[in-house]
Amino acid sequence: MAAGPAGISAAVFADGLAEMRSAVGDQWVFTSDEDLHTYRDFYSVLWDEPEERLASAAVAPANVEEVQAIMRVANERGIPVYPISTGRNLGYGGAAPVYSGSLVIDLKRMNRILDVSESNASCLVEPGVSYFDMYRHLKETGSKLWIDVPDPGWGSMVGNALDSGGGYTTAPYRGHFEAQCGIEAVMANGELFRTGMGALPGAETWQQYKMGIGPSLDGLFRQSSLGVVTKMGFWLFPEPEAHLSGSIDVWRFEDLEPLVALMNELEYGNIFNGMPSISSPVLSSGMMFQEIPEPDVLHKMVQDTGKAAWRASMSFYGPEKVIRAQWEYVKERFAQFPGARPNEGQFIKLPLSPEDMEKVSKARFGIPSMEIFAVGSNGAGSFNPSDGHIWFSAIIPRTGKGYIEANRVMRRECARLNIPLFMFSPAVTCWTRSFVLFAAVPVYKDGESNKKLRASVNEIIRICADNGWGEYRCPPAFQDQVMDAYSYNNHMLRRVNESIKDALDPNGIISAGRYGVWPKHLRQGRGK
Amino acid sequence: MKAYLGLALAGAVTLGGAVTAMSVQAADKAGTPQVAAQHAKGKEVYDYWCATCHGEEARLAGTLALQTKYKGKTPAALALRTDLQPALVEYYVRNGVAWMAPFRKTEVSDADLAAISGYLTAPLEQRGLSAEALALAKGAKK
Numbered sequence: 001m002a003a004g005p006a007g008i009s010a011a012v013f014a015d016g017l018a019e020m021r022s023a024v025g026d027q028w029v030f031t032s033d034e035d036l037h038t039y040r041d042f043y044s045v046l047w048d049e050p051e052e053r054l055a056s057a058a059v060a061p062a063n064v065e066e067v068q069a070i071m072r073v074a075n076e077r078g079i080p081v082y083p084i085s086t087g088r089n090l091g092y093g094g095a096a097p098v099y100s101g102s103l104v105i106d107l108k109r110m111n112r113i114l115d116v117s118e119s120n121a122s123c124l125v126e127p128g129v130s131y132f133d134m135y136r137h138l139k140e141t142g143s144k145l146w147i148d149v150p151d152p153g154w155g156s157m158v159g160n161a162l163d164s165g166g167g168y169t170t171a172p173y174r175g176h177f178e179a180q181c182g183i184e185a186v187m188a189n190g191e192l193f194r195t196g197m198g199a200l201p202g203a204e205t206w207q208q209y210k211m212g213i214g215p216s217l218d219g220l221f222r223q224s225s226l227g228v229v230t231k232m233g234f235w236l237f238p239e240p241e242a243h244l245s246g247s248i249d250v251w252r253f254e255d256l257e258p259l260v261a262l263m264n265e266l267e268y269g270n271i272f273n274g275m276p277s278i279s280s281p282v283l284s285s286g287m288m289f290q291e292i293p294e295p296d297v298l299h300k301m302v303q304d305t306g307k308a309a310w311r312a313s314m315s316f317y318g319p320e321k322v323i324r325a326q327w328e329y330v331k332e333r334f335a336q337f338p339g340a341r342p343n344e345g346q347f348i349k350l351p352l353s354p355e356d357m358e359k360v361s362k363a364r365f366g367i368p369s370m371e372i373f374a375v376g377s378n379g380a381g382s383f384n385p386s387d388g389h390i391w392f393s394a395i396i397p398r399t400g401k402g403y404i405e406a407n408r409v410m411r412r413e414c415a416r417l418n419i420p421l422f423m424f425s426p427a428v429t430c431w432t433r434s435f436v437l438f439a440a441v442p443v444y445k446d447g448e449s450n451k452k453l454r455a456s457v458n459e460i461i462r463i464c465a466d467n468g469w470g471e472y473r474c475p476p477a478f479q480d481q482v483m484d485a486y487s488y489n490n491h492m493l494r495r496v497n498e499s500i501k502d503a504l505d506p507n508g509i510i511s512a513g514r515y516g517v518w519p520k521h522l523r524q525g526r527g528k
Numbered sequence: 529m530k531a532y533l534g535l536a537l538a539g540a541v542t543l544g545g546a547v548t549a550m551s552v553q554a555a556d557k558a559g560t561p562q563v564a565a566q567h568a569k570g571k572e573v574y575d576y577w578c579a580t581c582h583g584e585e586a587r588l589a590g591t592l593a594l595q596t597k598y599k600g601k602t603p604a605a606l607a608l609r610t611d612l613q614p615a616l617v618e619y620y621v622r623n624g625v626a627w628m629a630p631f632r633k634t635e636v637s638d639a640d641l642a643a644i645s646g647y648l649t650a651p652l653e654q655r656g657l658s659a660e661a662l663a664l665a666k667g668a669k670k
């Protein structure tokens with residue numbers, strides 16, 4: 001059995017667990033080593049080290065009342081808790097707490113789909129509902145609505161949104177937190193809180209209007225330590241008539257800046273609504289995008305290989321005649337680039353036929369799968385699979401200059417610091433208005449290599465910050481450093497978060513340390 | 529929880545080709561023998577939790593990993609194997625390996641895990657495999 005939380009006597013902890021057992025039933029409180037093993041962060045860069053973040057116990061409530069009971073028990077005793085929805089955000093922390101010794105509140109059993117409205121194109125779900133669950137529910141009921149899914153489909157809709165996960169369909173749905181509409185959360189003292197129109201008894205508009213009245217408080221629960229989210233509404237995408245994808249190749253180094261500007265204009269002007277990408281056929285191989293060389297070198301590579309310098313890809317969801325016209329318009333606009341070469345991709349009538357299902361990228365059609373994990377199956381050629389991976393995901397400017405600078409700095413620094421990479425993306429556009437640079441780093445259950453990796457990643461975080469780039473999400477081991485980078489006005493962001501934390505969770509029991517926000521009693525040593 | 533999960537799975541099976549669990553699709557396409565009643569639960573849980581990575585499609589993560597590891601000495605899709613023991617299945621589900629993280633009891637209960645083990649160690653003919661998959665599994669066995 002793991003050690004109890006620091007500063008909580010064994011008797012108080014045991015008494016708290018006994019109360020929780022009577023609230024949720026004996027079988028839903030886990031304390032054995034064997035059970036707690038399944039709550040470890042399987043991809044942890046601290047694996048088996050004294051600093052590994054471990055749960056002291058786990059409790060799995062079945063409904064809101066049980067969550068409230070757990071919170072009251074924990075709050076009265078100062079027991080630190082760490083709620084997880086399904087704990088499947090592998091690469092960003094999994095089911096393990098940020099503060100070792102926390103009691104994990106596992107919400108997987110709360111897996112009811114409470115409402116799906118066809119006319120409002122929305123749903124209301126509990127945190128245990130996975131993308132697979134919702135997809136199957138929509139199919140089973142003959143719904144014409146789509147969900148937007150991240151790469152792995154086993155995750156929680158609620159948890160992924162709260163972590164700021166993203167997907168692949170159209171702009172209003174790709175940012176999963178942005179597509180939420182209405183949150184219910186149990187606060188530290190066990191009281192129930194609803195955001196937006198959920199605060200108005202009898203309102204039928206909880207999933208229609210996010211803001212309600214006064215300051216918008218949904219953001220309190222994003223990557224936060226302020227409540228246990230027990231319900232969340234989402235806007236869903238009415239299935240379009242058809243899908244069309246296309247891309248246009250251009251050939252000169254200097255085309256990148258106007259290309260990014262044009263793509264921005266076309267996306268923000270709703271000429272295409274699918275997720276765009278800007279890649280480089282000549283610089284990409286598999287999942288790796290190499291360092292962008294100087295113009296003359298790039299031009300020689302283009303000449304030698306016949307491959308384009310840049311490729312702008314876009315996709316369209318909508319009525320066939322509309323999206324074909326939009327694609328024609330896009331091609332006209334790209335005619336400004338010398339030698340611009342359009343390639344029409346897939347045109348697909350929806351719903352997908354079984355044959356089309358076999359040949360499409362499922363996530364672009366809101367279909368959950370686990371296919372992404374195949375990238376780790378064969379150790380990139382020789383069978384030496386890693387034990388997991390972590391993501392490095394920095395927000396960078398959506399300009400040609402930002403694209404080139406971030407690529408060069410990251411490639412050079414990762415090489416200098418010997419950070420192994422199995423995926424390095426061009427600038428990605430999960431969210432409109434900014435780029436995200438993704439790098440995936442393999443992780444092994446080996447203390448020595450992890451120690452080096454942690455030092456290197458901390459260095460990369462610092463270098464990115466010096467350039468004005470910050471991560472939007474990261475594993476627990478790096479959350480303090482990433483929050484540190486958001487340092488404007490003597491870390492005012494963190495200080496405001498701490499003030500809110502102290503007001504809403506005065507005993508500091510919820511998710512201590514999550515994204516660098518520590519409760520008062522742990523603030524000095526940041527949990528150490 | 530169980531009631532909902534059961535409902536969702538029933539829907540998945542009814543709709544066949546529309547869902548992502550490839551073993552479900554494969555079985556529907558070929559109009560194959562039904563899974564033996566005593567292994568229906570095991571197949572249901574297996575399809576829900578395991579087949580999304582370990583199904584018959586070569587590109588799935590678990591199947592690709594086991595193909596890379598065993599190079600065809602044993603079928604890469606778990607439901608086609610005849611050399612698995614319950615203790616081994618249970619070990620991997622609760623302990624994970626490589627990129628596969630362990631599964632918690634709130635996801636796969638002990639009863640569900642026993643059902644999965646029962647299904648994966650049942651005679652091939654009782655697993656509701658497609659004719660094609662059955663032939664492949666039997667070929668590999670020889």
